[in-house]
Amino acid sequence: MSAALSRKSRRFVCLLLGLVLAAMLASPSARAVDARSESASLRLAAKAADAMDRGDFLRAQKLYETAIVANPGNAGAFTGLGEAHQARDEIRFARKYYRIALSIDPADRHALSALAQLDLEAGNRAGAEAGLRKLRAFCPACEETRKLSRALGSGASDPSSPATDP
Incomplete structure (x- = not known):
């Protein structure tokens, strides 16, 4: 049951990220982020990096995802998300997020x-x-x-x- 929930949760997060990316690509104004959101995204990404350093890859993944929601133009958060997936041997997802990071920067x-x-x-x-x-x-x-x-x-x-x- 918990495996099904985690798959459903993962699909939801992927869907959410897909929608954010679609909105970002649809209009240039979608890339405009206010200072508060940008600051929040950077703080969340820093917390995620700390979680990565501690080996808490799932926590890092969730923090990077939240950082991306706050600022979809944060290439570093996408790179970090790729690193979190790579650390969890989810290579296909790691590649995906590295490519997204490179499309931004x-x-x-x-x-x-x-x-x-x-x-x-x-x-x-x-x-x-x-x-x-x-x-x-x-x-x-x-x-x-x-x-x-x-x-x-x-x-x-x-x-x-x-x-x-x-």
Whole structure:
């Protein structure tokens, strides 16, 4: 019974997020958020990040979802929601929320890196390399860029790392 409730709850949340995204895409004015809502969204996302640090991924997920309702343009909350789903091995949802984050902020290095890492883990080297190229364009010296470059074994082509022979 509780499994059915959790599935129903998950579907409701997905429906709610879908409606919020549809409204956001339907009109540019839907993206306008008042200062109070933006501030609330940032506070909720910070609480969610704390929950992630404690390993309370379900609580973090719920807080990120609430942050998104407060401000559907909060790319960081979508990235965090992706991280919460990834931590719970819900990779399909993680990918979805990373992509939404990138549709809001194409330079979100955390979402770019996480999506590229998921591509690499799934055996999609071309997707991971495309993610690395984007990371290098937005943030060539970031830790995410260096980490992904090492994971791909392409550190030699990274100007910020020493050349090595494989």
